Amino acid sequence: MNLQTLRYYERRGLLAEPARTPGGHRLYPAEALTLLRVIKTAQRLGFTLDEVAELVDLGTHRHGRRPDTSLQRRAANKLVEIETKIADLQTIAASLRTALDAGCDDLTTCATTDCCPIPLAALHHGDTK
Structure with missing residues (x-):
């Protein structure tokens, strides 16, 4: 996955902004790889990026779910x-x-x-x- 895609996902709120090294390099946690796989798989299944964002949000905010x-x-x-x-x-x-x-x-x-x-x-x- 290219750097522009990662940054775009950060701007969209799909990926949390990662910690950075003193030199400014992004340090993504291991969970980010799982989330990226989820995003790409959902897109291959036909979900739009907006729909993927909602699905990811559903997974992180389970209480009070309709x-x-x-x-x-x-x-x-x-x-x-x-x-x-x-x-x-x-x-x-x-x-x-x-x-x-x-x-x-x-x-x-x-x-x-x-x-x-x-x-x-x-x-x-x-x-x-």
Whole structure:
């Protein structure tokens, strides 16, 4: 991880500002490595940095926690979001496969035919999905 990322995480409050040597070098505690792994793993799971900050904050402030802010709830919501994106990408992939199979070579020409496999007709008729 590069130095700019560490400093950014400090500014965002994800990492506590570490102690420094007399020469000004940062001395991160061992727990910082665990926290960095948590941050990076959560990002790979699709959580934004703001969401990661909230999750980290939840872990450090457990008392008085509301059920709707739990990791379980947030993970379930993120899973729904990711599955929706996957479904959208599968629809896009299917449209592209159909276009490839149909031999579409010119999008403008294809869009003017009734047999165009790309869902341009739906967009033309006002359907934005």
